[in-house]
Amino acid sequence: MKRQNSANVTGSPSRYFSTTQNQFADILKQITQNCNNKPIKKASSPNQNGQLQKRIKTQTSSSKMINQNSQKKKVSSSVPKNKLEYYTIQEQIGSGKFGKVYKCILNSTKKLYAIKMIDKQQLKKNQMNNQLQREVTIQQMLKHPNIIQLIEFFETTTNYCLVMEYANGGNLFQSLMRQNNKRYSEPAASNMIKQVAYAIQQMQKQSIIHRDLKPENILWCDNVLKISDFGWSIQDKKERETLCGTIDYLPPEMVYGQSYDNSIDLWSLGVLTYELTTGKTPFQIQEGFALQFPDHLSGDVKDLMKGLLTDKKNRKQIDWVLNHVWLC
Numbered sequence: 001m002k003r004q005n006s007a008n009v010t011g012s013p014s015r016y017f018s019t020t021q022n023q024f025a026d027i028l029k030q031i032t033q034n035c036n037n038k039p040i041k042k043a044s045s046p047n048q049n050g051q052l053q054k055r056i057k058t059q060t061s062s063s064k065m066i067n068q069n070s071q072k073k074k075v076s077s078s079v080p081k082n083k084l085e086y087y088t089i090q091e092q093i094g095s096g097k098f099g100k101v102y103k104c105i106l107n108s109t110k111k112l113y114a115i116k117m118i119d120k121q122q123l124k125k126n127q128m129n130n131q132l133q134r135e136v137t138i139q140q141m142l143k144h145p146n147i148i149q150l151i152e153f154f155e156t157t158t159n160y161c162l163v164m165e166y167a168n169g170g171n172l173f174q175s176l177m178r179q180n181n182k183r184y185s186e187p188a189a190s191n192m193i194k195q196v197a198y199a200i201q202q203m204q205k206q207s208i209i210h211r212d213l214k215p216e217n218i219l220w221c222d223n224v225l226k227i228s229d230f231g232w233s234i235q236d237k238k239e240r241e242t243l244c245g246t247i248d249y250l251p252p253e254m255v256y257g258q259s260y261d262n263s264i265d266l267w268s269l270g271v272l273t274y275e276l277t278t279g280k281t282p283f284q285i286q287e288g289f290a291l292q293f294p295d296h297l298s299g300d301v302k303d304l305m306k307g308l309l310t311d312k313k314n315r316k317q318i319d320w321v322l323n324h325v326w327l328c
Helices: 021-033 068-075 120-125 129-141 172-177 186-205 264-278 299-308 318-322
Strands: 040-046 052-060 087-095 099-106 111-119 150-155 159-165 218-221 224-227 243-246
Touching (some): 087 111, 099 159, 111 120, 120 159, 129 159, 172 218, 172 264, 186 224, 186 264, 186 299, 264 299, 299 318
Antiparallel strands (some): 087 099, 111 159, 150 159, 218 224
């Protein structure tokens, strides 16, 4: 089952910030059709049947081209070129534009890992070396029970290789689609949101913004949720203006071309809360109407979402989230 095409979103969060629903719909339409004359990215993730679930991504980045030799020094690892021989590669478990993800076994310990193998030529062709370097650096910094651990990074003659924890339970979107009515009970969702909130708290302590939090990028590892896929993440205390991420989860300040900070991850947490408890993203539920809550939701979870799904200046902080009665 595929997620509803996010380009069809017509609802707006006008209940919480001052922009009309038609303006919001026009902006989303412009992004999905034109994206300011820049390419629209599509992200692929597995659905519950093992097929690829595609969701529209957008990017308007102004990164500069770098000299090939200087970049090689930044990305290269000092490990031997035959480092891949330490692992036994098994079946493919994912794929993307620049490479594939496989299950693998470290021969010395027989432990399972996931290895992302990124094609060097494709990365160079698309001028994405800087982004890979940033992803690796950030994942090496992050050490937390609710964040996928990067075990090691090395290169072969043709690929850059990222060895990571293996998610034996798949991703959160897959498990969501297996639930009755495609949604979780509030007690179950509360436990999941709390785990993601702890990961966000750790990222904020290290001035890291994920910028693409969604169920497909949250993995199950031995019944523990862990945030993954730091391809769009940045480490910066300054406000940013780059448009990137997944349309269903874009915060208003990013949609309207305003500067943003780490609170965009909290907006995404609000959208995630809504999706886990209703089976839908909040701005796809009604055409031409502001955000509305289904009757089955409790007052506590509604209060949490109201604190997050609002404009940047009124959005609650992570400590407020972790102390909220719905998570206690």
